[in-house]
Amino acid sequence: MPPATPTWPESLQGxxxxxxxxxxxxxxxxxxxxxxxxxxxETLVAVAHAIADRLLYPADATPPKRFHPDEHPDAFSLRPAGKMRQIKAGKSADDTGSMREFIRKIAVSASVGDHKVGLVHEADRMNTTTANIFLKTLEEPPANTTLLVLTTRPYALLPTIRSRCLNFRFPSAEVGYLPDGWTAWISDYQAWLGRLSAGITDRGAVADAIFSAYGLTARFGVILDAATSEAWKAQKGSLPADIGDDERVAIETGLANGLRLKLFAGIEHATRDFALENISTGDESFRRSFTQAIEKLEKSVGLLRVNLNAQAALESFLLASMRLWAARK
Structure with a gap:
């Protein structure tokens, strides 16, 4: 059976x-x-595959055989590799999984059709050396070749790379994924904020708030681990057959990082909803506490990007939240 034709995410069609x-x-x-x-x-990958498929199979052509972009002889992908999830420059064009090898591949004439596509996954994982090597290719691209540069962090790229690409930003295609236990976790977190904002007046209440914070942190770790395991089990079967071990590790690590960022985004939304409900009653002190809490949360998320443990980042945020919400009056 021929592979299914990649389509635009339903919410983006039209x-x-x-x-x-x-x-x-x-x-x-x-x-x-x-x-x-x-x-x-995931939306960016779906978009890139849809574009690649249309470039590799023009509407006026009838291909003898159809390939998914991940398997097409004229489509080449470069991904971060290893636990550090870096796109390496490579010492030579024969260095597997490197930018130099990628550039060598896309410089060769197309073997099936008349067009080639190069996909650079998570381009923000390029270091300066790798980025400068890639920049030279953007300045003098191979003939009949389209480069698709994917990232959720465009401003982590060199400005010169951004300026040489036509920029398309796509909204999320689906409602955010909710792992098992996450809805209950958010409910308990907001209830904890409610107890803090009502005031902590004795040692028993302080101890209860601290134990609750550690309980939320422990449950967060369990939810994240289970969600990561489930998502990886679903994804690893769809990976290209020729993908290397380092790339596989990087994809699994990237999947885990993406999930934890989604959960932290959910915490931000829950904090906002809690604050807005109380701000609407006329209590302006909630606005100040909310602003400070979000600033602290953003700092914690920033530490995640330099590989701080997710539970340590959450613990730091929750303990800071105790001081912010309890001292708002």
């Missing part, structure tokens, strides 16, 4: 960005380099 890209492809006038950004990486 949008201005998709219409512009479809029209440019049909007229063979699509830019040689596209920067594909958004908050949901």
């Amino acid at each position: 949008t201005a960005a998709v219409s512009v890209i479809e029209r440019a492809i049909s007229r063979r006038r699509l830019s040689h380099s596209l920067l594909i950004t958004g908050d949901e990486y």
Whole structure:
């Protein structure tokens, strides 16, 4: 059975960005380099696969055999590798999984059709050396080649890379994923905020708040581990057959990182909803506490990006929240 044709995410079909890209492809006038950004990486991959499929299989052509973009002989992917999840420059063009090897591959003439596609996954994981090597290719792209640069953090790229790509930002295609136990966790977190904001007047209440914070932290770890295991089990079966061990480790690590960022985003939304409900009653002290809490949460998320343990980051945030909400009056 031939592979299913990659399609645009349902929520994006008919949008201005998709219409512009479809029209440019049909007229063979699509830019040689596209920067594909958004908050949901899964959406970006789906978009990139849809674009690649349309470039590799023009509407007026009848291919003898159809390949998914991950398997197509004229489509090449570069991903972060290893636990540090870096896109390495490589010592030579034969260094597997490196930028130099990727550039060598896309420089060769197409073998099946007349067009090639190069996908750079999580481009923000390039270091300066790798980015500068890639920049030279953007400045002088191979003929009949389209480069698709994917990232949820476009401003982590060199400005010169961003300026040489046509930028498309795509909203999330689906409602956020809710792991088992997460709804109850959010409810308990907001109830904890309610007890803090009502005031802690004795040692017993302080001890209860501290134990609750540690309980929330422990449950968070269990939820995150279970969600990561479930998501990886679902994804690893769909990975390309020729993917290396280092790339596989990087994808699994990236999946875990993406999930924990989603959960921290859920904590931010829950904090906002709690504060807004009380601000609407006219208590302006909630506005101050909310602002300070979000600043602390953003700092904690920033530490996640430099590999701080997620539970340690959450614990730090919750203990800071105790001081912020309990001392608001």
